[in-house]
Amino acid sequence: MNLSLPEELTGKTGLRTEEMILNVGPQHPSTHGVFRLVAKIDGETIKEAIPVMGYLHRGTEKLAENLTYTQIIPYTDRLDYLASMTNNYVFCHAVETMMGLEIPDRAEYLRVIVMELQRIASHFVWWGTYLLDIGAIGPFLYAFRDRETIIELFAELSGARLTYNYMRIGGVKWDAPPGWIDKVSEFVQYMKKELDNYHRLVSGNEIFVNRLTGVGTYSREMALDYSLSGVMLRCTGEKWDLRKDEPYSIYDRFDFDVPTSTDGDCMARYHLRLEEIVQSLRIVEQAVAQFPKDGEIMGKVPRVIRPPAGETFVRIEAPRGELGVYIASQGKDKPWRMKLRRPSFVNLQILPDLLRGENISNMIAILGSIDIVVGEVDA
Amino acid sequence: MTSLLEQTPSLLNVVLLALAAVALLAVVLGFVTYAIYFERKIIGWMQLRPGPNRVGPLGLLQTVADVAKLLLKEDTRPKSADKALFALAPVLAYGPAFAVLAVMPFSENIGFADLGIGVLYYIALSSITILGVITAGWASNNKWSLIGGLRSAAQMISYEVPLVMSVVGIILMTGSLNLRDIVEAQRDVWNIIPQFFAFCVFLIAAQAELNRSPFDLPEAESELVAGYHVEYSGFRFAMFMLAEYVYMFGMGSLITILFLGGWLPPIEALGFIPGIVWFILKFSLYVFLQFWLRATMPRIRADQLMSFAWKGLLPVALINILLTAFFVSYSNGSF
Numbered sequence: 001m002n003l004s005l006p007e008e009l010t011g012k013t014g015l016r017t018e019e020m021i022l023n024v025g026p027q028h029p030s031t032h033g034v035f036r037l038v039a040k041i042d043g044e045t046i047k048e049a050i051p052v053m054g055y056l057h058r059g060t061e062k063l064a065e066n067l068t069y070t071q072i073i074p075y076t077d078r079l080d081y082l083a084s085m086t087n088n089y090v091f092c093h094a095v096e097t098m099m100g101l102e103i104p105d106r107a108e109y110l111r112v113i114v115m116e117l118q119r120i121a122s123h124f125v126w127w128g129t130y131l132l133d134i135g136a137i138g139p140f141l142y143a144f145r146d147r148e149t150i151i152e153l154f155a156e157l158s159g160a161r162l163t164y165n166y167m168r169i170g171g172v173k174w175d176a177p178p179g180w181i182d183k184v185s186e187f188v189q190y191m192k193k194e195l196d197n198y199h200r201l202v203s204g205n206e207i208f209v210n211r212l213t214g215v216g217t218y219s220r221e222m223a224l225d226y227s228l229s230g231v232m233l234r235c236t237g238e239k240w241d242l243r244k245d246e247p248y249s250i251y252d253r254f255d256f257d258v259p260t261s262t263d264g265d266c267m268a269r270y271h272l273r274l275e276e277i278v279q280s281l282r283i284v285e286q287a288v289a290q291f292p293k294d295g296e297i298m299g300k301v302p303r304v305i306r307p308p309a310g311e312t313f314v315r316i317e318a319p320r321g322e323l324g325v326y327i328a329s330q331g332k333d334k335p336w337r338m339k340l341r342r343p344s345f346v347n348l349q350i351l352p353d354l355l356r357g358e359n360i361s362n363m364i365a366i367l368g369s370i371d372i373v374v375g376e377v378d379a
Numbered sequence: 380m381t382s383l384l385e386q387t388p389s390l391l392n393v394v395l396l397a398l399a400a401v402a403l404l405a406v407v408l409g410f411v412t413y414a415i416y417f418e419r420k421i422i423g424w425m426q427l428r429p430g431p432n433r434v435g436p437l438g439l440l441q442t443v444a445d446v447a448k449l450l451l452k453e454d455t456r457p458k459s460a461d462k463a464l465f466a467l468a469p470v471l472a473y474g475p476a477f478a479v480l481a482v483m484p485f486s487e488n489i490g491f492a493d494l495g496i497g498v499l500y501y502i503a504l505s506s507i508t509i510l511g512v513i514t515a516g517w518a519s520n521n522k523w524s525l526i527g528g529l530r531s532a533a534q535m536i537s538y539e540v541p542l543v544m545s546v547v548g549i550i551l552m553t554g555s556l557n558l559r560d561i562v563e564a565q566r567d568v569w570n571i572i573p574q575f576f577a578f579c580v581f582l583i584a585a586q587a588e589l590n591r592s593p594f595d596l597p598e599a600e601s602e603l604v605a606g607y608h609v610e611y612s613g614f615r616f617a618m619f620m621l622a623e624y625v626y627m628f629g630m631g632s633l634i635t636i637l638f639l640g641g642w643l644p645p646i647e648a649l650g651f652i653p654g655i656v657w658f659i660l661k662f663s664l665y666v667f668l669q670f671w672l673r674a675t676m677p678r679i680r681a682d683q684l685m686s687f688a689w690k691g692l693l694p695v696a697l698i699n700i701l702l703t704a705f706f707v708s709y710s711n712g713s714f
Contacts, residue, residue, distance in 0.1 A: 022522050044526075044681070135593070135678025141426040201675075207593055208677045360526070361596075361681045 019047060024363070026055045031367070032129060033374030037351075041360060049355035049363075051348060056378040064338040069095050069169060069305040072338070077163035080344065080376035082125050085111075085118035085154075086318040088167040093248060094314045094325040095169045098307035106295035107171035108250045113184060113287050114154065114166065115249075116280040120191070121150040122319035123273045123280075126371045130270070131202060133368040134211060139202055146194060149187050156180060170301035185288045188281050195277060203271070212267040216354050216366035219264060226350045229343050230321025231276070232370060235269045237262035242317040253290070254283045266369040273371070306333050320344050320371055344376040399491070403480060411624040412442045418670045425674040452613035457520060460610065464518035469611070469618035472511025475504045476625040483632045484559045486642040486654035497558035498550065501633060502543055505588070508622065509535045512607050515619070519610035527606025530596050530681055537688040538587035538594075544696035545580040548703040549637055562641035569640040576699045578638045580692050585630050587688070590623065591669055593676035596684060631665040632658075 025036035034055035040048040060079060064072045076087040089111055096103065103111075128143030151161045157174055158164040166173055202208055220236040233240055241258040243251040259275035261268035309331040315324035321343030328337040347370050354366050386392055416431065416439065423430025431438035456465055482497040484490035494500050509532050516528015550556060552573065553564040561570075571578045587594040596606075608619045635641055639661045642654030679687070 020522060022526075131677065135595070136676060137422075138426050138674050141428065145427055202677075205677060207679045210683055211677070211680050359680075359682060 017042060022360070026052075031374075032372060035372065035374050035377065037363075037367070039355070039360070039363070044360050046355045046358050046360055046363060049352050051351055053345075053348075054378055056374045058379065060379045061338050061340060064335055066334060068333050069307070069335065072335070073167065073169075074163065074165045077165055078375060079340065079342065079379055080122075080318065080320065080323075080373045081162060082122045082373050083118050083319045084162065084164050085114045085166060086316065086323060088164065089115055089249070090314065090316045090318070090323050090325050092167045092169050093316065094312055094327050095305065095307055097314050098310065098312045098327065098329060099169075099305070101170050101301060102299050103171060103249075104296040104299050105250075106175075106292045107297045107299070109287050109291050110172050110176060110297065111167060112249055112251070112254075113284055113291075114157065114164075116284045116287070117150050117153065117184070117187075119280045119319045120277050120284075121147045123277050124150075126273060126319075127198070130368045130371075131208075133364045134208060136202070136208070139198070142198070142201070146191065149190075153180065153183060153187065156183075168298065168301075169305055171296070171298035175297045181288055181291055184284060188285050188288070191277075191281055195274070195281075198274065203274075209267065211365055212270060212369075213265060215266045215362050216358075216369055217263070217265040218350065218354060222350070222353070223264070226346075226353075228321070228347050228350060230317070230319070230347070231269050231272045232321060232347045232350075234258065234260045235272055236264040242315060242322060246315070248314070248316055251283075254286045256280075256282050266365055269369045269371075304333050306331060307335075315341065318343055320373065320376070321347055340379060342376045342379060344370075344372040344374075345379070348372050348377055403491070404477070407477070407480065407625055407628055410628050411621060412446070414624055414627065414666060415442045415445075417666075418673070421667070421670045422674045425671075446617060449617040450614055454613050454615070457610050459520045461518040461520065464514050465610075466615075468511050468515035468518055469615045469622075470511070471514055472508050473618045473622040473625075475507040476622040476629065479504050479629045480625075480632070482558060483629070484562065484636065484641065485632070485658055489655060490559070493559055494557065496556045498546055498556045498561070498637075501629070502539070502546075505626070505629070506535075506539060508626070511622070515611065516607040519607070521610050524607050524609050527609065531590065531607055534587055534590075534594065534596060534681075534684060534688075537685055538584045538692075541580050541688060541692035541696045542584035542588060544693065544700060545574075545577040545584065546637060547696075547700045548574050548577045551700070551703045551707050558636050558641075562636055562643065565640040565643060569638065569643075571638045574638065574699070574703070576695055577703075580696045580699070581634065581638065584688070584692060585634060586672070587684070589626055589630055589669075591627070592673040593679050594684060595673075595678060596681055627666065627669060631662045634665055635661045 019040055019042050022039045022041050023036070024039055025031040026034040028037075031037065036052040036055065038050045038052060039046050058078070060075050063075060067075070073088055073091060076091045077084040079087050095101075124143040124147040128140035128147075131137075131139035131143075154164055154166075155161050156177055157180065158166040159174075218236065220238050223233050223236045223238065229240070237260055239258055239260050242248065243256075244258055256279045259272050259279065261272055307327070307329040309329055311326065311328040313324060313326040315322050317323075322341065323343055324341030326337075326339040326341070327335050330336045351367065351370065355363060358366065419441070420430040420438070431441035434440040434444045456462065479501045481491045482494050482500050484493070512535070513528045513532040516524045516526075516531065519525075549561060549570050552570070553561050555561065555564075586592070590596075608616055611619060635658060640657075642658045644650050644652060644654075644657050
């Protein structure tokens with residue numbers, strides 16, 4: 001869409017248009033943290049958008065080289081701080097894979113329950129803040145009310161509300177306190193009904209639908225070329241979910257669907273995330289039903305964790321997409337090199353392409369639909 | 380009170396009129412203070428929050444504290460701003476907001492100027508505020524302000540057209556531009572019934588005129604940071620805020636007068652209740668609607684906003700004029 005006047009017209013009227021550099025962020029309220037976007041605009045049309053990252057860079061990968069394996073876990077909490085549990089898991093999973101550790105059933109169930117609850121909580125934050133970007137303030141607080149229940153559950157389990165540091169190599173740190181599992185299933189039942197209200201409040205709203213439909217569209221090929229994952233990939237019709245396609249942990253024991261859409265626009269991503277909440281609730285429900293009555297929560301793990309020399313790469317389906325960890329070990333108690341495949345960072349790469357030629361009023365809607373967490377983008 | 384204006388000016392007249400004006404100012408400022416309080420309270424309740432509850436009993440002095448804070452703040456101005464225009468903009472936005480209240484008949488006997496062209500006066504004067512907004516956007520020398528100011532100007536000018544057009548139907552029915560006559564003409568039935576389409580158009584266009592949700596694009600926090608007043612702080616900012624809320628007062632009064640029968644009771648039997656009570660009730664209903672919308676609605680997109688004004692509201696308003704004209708001529712026996 002090009003709004004600038006044709007040349008012969010500007011020549012006659014003497015109107016001169018000029019491009020302007022617009023700096024979005026790092027303190028802009030809708031960049032979800034300290035992300036910066038330098039946009040070259042002509043009128044209200046974006047000619048070029050350059051993402052500037054690194055304001056939240058903490059050098060996690062480098063720091064990890066000087067930490068023992070157990071000490072790295074709290075650092076993973078702070079990558080994608082809206083999904084600490086999945087970050088915990090992917091790191092522990094990598095080390096466990098290297099060492100070939102057996103994880104007790106009870107620990108695996110606890111892991112799956114917290115990871116799926118975490119996915120729900122993460123999508124709530126996305127839903128709330130996205131609506132905030134679109135201009136509706138109410139949904140944000142409704143989403144946070146329900147996320148609060150999950151956070152309370154996590155706090156009961158691990159003592160923390162955001163950075164849980166819950167998982168350990170070989171299992172989990174704390175067992176579920178008495179009655180915790182019941183509270184989880186109570187929440188699942190409540191949320192199944194409550195989700196209808198989310199749809200009733202927002203999904204059908206004319207203004208909302210008009211703002212999102214057909215905005216930020218890209219094709220399946222483009223998504224694959226950019227190596228997108230998670231909802232960003234599934235909204236183009238590519239059915240790819242690591243929980244189904246490369247089951248890790250005990251995901252092969254549960255019955256759930258992978259929602260996809262072929263529209264590839266912001267609206268598709270909106271609906272997919274809400275649909276993922278439903279599927280996660282299904283998984284939690286089954287996990288709660290199958291939860292072993294007793295058992296260990298930590299497997300047999302050597303006192304000092306020294307994975308054998310070699311390297312490994314594992315990947316899981318985090319709320320934002322494919323989260324991978326590469327660890328190169330030289331047989332010491334500290335990794336020689338750790339590398340993270342952060343879905344927020346990878347998914348963000350498509351942004352300049354999506355924004356080119358867009359109206360600036362779509363900028364926030366498109367950026368928001370990618371669902372980035374700057375802690376993960378910058379690591 | 381109106382009689383004062385018609386007498387020859389004397390010291391007594393002038394003093395009385397000045398006192399009355401001050402009284403109105405106090406009422407309006409009191410309204411603004413508590414409108415902000417109730418807005419925060421009501422939206423708070425709708426969003427599972429308690430709202431302000433710390434300053435004074437039930438938080439009733441919250442706005443007072445806020446205003447005091449704004450007054451005591453350092454008056455900052457960006458280095459590269461256009462000094463004169465930067466200072467002028469809030470006044471331009473704020474002056475007309477108060478001036479429009481002069482023609483409002485709040486009840487049978489409370490009202491100031493009884494202009495023959497009351498409606499026209501309101502519409503003409505309220506347009507001046509656009510100048511204040513666009514001046515603020517330009518003078519701040521900030522890109523966000525500029526975009527906000529330009530959007531605002533485009534929006535307010537576009538929506539002024541359907542707003543005016545929707546009132547034409549009422550003027551045709553009443554045969555007068557005087558606000559008092561318009562209310563008196565609603566003795567039998569309020570304008571909201573015969574002029575229902577006009578009411579809808581007016582209500583929507585008024586939202587856009589007031590820059591309130593879902594048309595709050597000029598100050599779209601999540602997109603434009605704060606729009607045209609991003610560089611304003613302290614009392615200059617307070618003046619923009621004040622202008623916005625005084626306009627809400629003005630628009631609430633206008634919509635009550637034009638469509639909801641002003642001070643008239645809904646049924647004749649309730650006529651013993653003073654007119655001003657009815658006026659306040661209807662007016663409060665409108666103000667509540669504002670808060671409700673703000674708590675619920677997402678923000679419309681700029682380009683859709685424009686096409687909605689020109690392709691949606693304006694045709695409806697024009698058809699309404701045509702139909703009204705037809706019925707008025709028919710009942711006058713012109714056919």
